[in-house]
Every structure is written in structure tokens, then in C-alpha cells.
Amino acid sequence: MSGLDEILNLIETQQQQGEELILKAAKSKAAAIKAEGDKKAQSAYEDFMYKAKEKTEKDFENACNSTDADMKxxxxxxxxxxxxxAVEKIIEKLDSLPDNDYFQLIIKLAERHSQPEKGVIHLCSKDLARVPDNFENELNEHIKQNGGSISLSDEAADIEDGFILSYGLISENCSFRAVIESEKDEIRDTIARVLFR
Structure with a gap:
């Protein structure tokens, strides 16, 4: 082999070695870039999954709280x-009491709301039409311990049931609905205890 052939072979061998080194370096660099990319992608994936899980758990908790509040x-x-x-049924039941029981209830309510002075009781028109003859006397018998007296008015009050009790310029609405409304918290608590032990 001539000197020129040897030089050409040497150049070719060096060129092949150089190419192999470049390819090896390129492959190594590519592997490092890929490894770095995989690492970043894995980190981004884990970060995303963590945040997504956290958000999903928070959304679930909020949905549960919202549903619970709505249900309550x-x-x-x-x-x-x-x-x-129940209050409406109580009022209906009171309205449909037999006359004797109804007016005994009126007397008890009037006794509870009476003052130690002269008053006037005003019944609704349907009650004025059915008031017992001895109603005023029996009423005054019950309230005498309070030191006052009550006379029955001939004028009907503009109410559905119960009565209006007047002492001069002061009048108290004692219709069943008004009495229940004035004591609604206590009455509703009692009903709630009965209905929802």
C-alpha cells in the first residue's frame, strides 16, 4: 500500500472515529435532554395531579356542605x-268547640288578660249570636280576684273568633290567631317538641 493510501485510510479512520464520537456525544446529549424532559414532565404531572386532587377534594367538600345546608x-x-x-288545625279545633267549651275557653283567656279595673269585652258577630245568658256573670265571677270587672258589649268586634278586651283607650286583641301569634315562639316550641321529639 502506498503512502497516499495509508494517509487516506488514516483520514477515513479518523473521520469514522470522529463521527462515532460526535454521534455518541449527540446520543448522550439527547438522552440527557430526554431524561431532563421526562423528569420535568413527571414533576409537572405530579404537581398537576396533586393540585387536581386537592381541588377535587375541596369541590367535593363544598358540594357536600352545600347539599347538607340545603337539606337542613x-x-x-x-x-x-x-x-x-298544626297551628291552623288548633285554630279550627278551637273554633269548632261546643258552645259551652268555647265560652269556657273565652272566660279563661279573659281571666288571663284581665286588669284590676272596669273593662269591656267585644265578641265577634257569630259569638254574640250564641253567647250563653249567664256568660257575663260567670266571667266576672272568674276575674273578681283580679279586682276588676268586665261588661259584655252589644257591638260585634271585627274578628273571626275570640274577643277584644278594652280598658279605656287600650284594647287587646285576643282572637285565637292573635293570641297564638303573641305567644308563637312558646307555642311553636311546644308543637315542635310534640311533632319532632
Whole structure:
């Protein structure tokens, strides 16, 4: 082999070695870049999954709290509705009492609201038409311990049931609905205890 061939072979060998070194370096660099990219992608994936899980758990907790609050509101609304229905039934029952029981109830209410002075009781028109003959006397017999007296007015009060008790310029509405409304918290608590032990 001539000197020129040897030089060409040497150049070719060096060129092949150089190419192999460049390819090896390139492959190594590519592997390092890929490894770095995989590492960053894995880190980004884990970060995303952590945040997504955290957000999902928070959304789930908020949804549960919202549903729980809504359910409690609905239960409360249902209880209030049932209590209001019970109040209406109580008023209906009081209105439909037999005359004797009805006017005994009026007397008890009047006794409870009487003052130690002269008053006037005003009944509604349907009650004035059915008032017992001895009503005024029996009423005054019950309230005499309070030191006052009550006379029955011939004028009907503009109420559905119960009475209006007047002492001079002061009048107290003692219709069943007004009495229940004035003591609604205590009455509703009692009904709630009975309905929802």
C-alpha cells in the first residue's frame, strides 16, 4: 500500500472515529435532554395531579356542605310548614268547640288578660249570636280576684273568633290567631317538641 493510501485510510479512520464520537456525544446529549424532559414532565404531572386532587377534594367538600345546608333548610322549611299547619288545625279545633267549651275557653283567656279595673269585652258577630245568658256573670265571677270587672258589649268586634278586651283607650286583641301569634315562639316550641321529639 502506498503512502497516499495509508494517509487516506488514516483520514477515513479518523473521520469514522470522529463521527462515532460526535454521534455518541449527540446520543448522550439527547438522552440527557430526554431524561431532563421526562423528569420535568413527571414533576409537572405530579404537581398537576396533586393540585387536581386537592381541588377535587375541596369541590367535593363544598358540594357536600352545600347539599347538607340545603337539606337542613328544606327540613326546617318542612318543619315550619308542619308547625303552621298544626297551628291552623288548633285554630279550627278551637273554633269548632261546643258552645259551652268555647265560652269556657273565652272566660279563661279573659281571666288571663284581665286588669284590676272596669273593662269591656267585644265578641265577634257569630259569638254574640250564641253567647250563653249567664256568660257575663260567670266571667266576672272568674276575674273578681283580679279586682276588676268586665261588661259584655252589644257591638260585634271585627274578628273571626275570640274577643277584644278594652280598658279605656287600650284594647287587646285576643282572637285565637292573635293570641297564638303573641305567644308563637312558646307555642311553636311546644308543637315542635310534640311533632319532632
Amino acid at each position: 333548610r328544606r327540613i326546617l322549611a318542612c318543619k315550619v310548614s308542619l308547625i303552621d299547619q
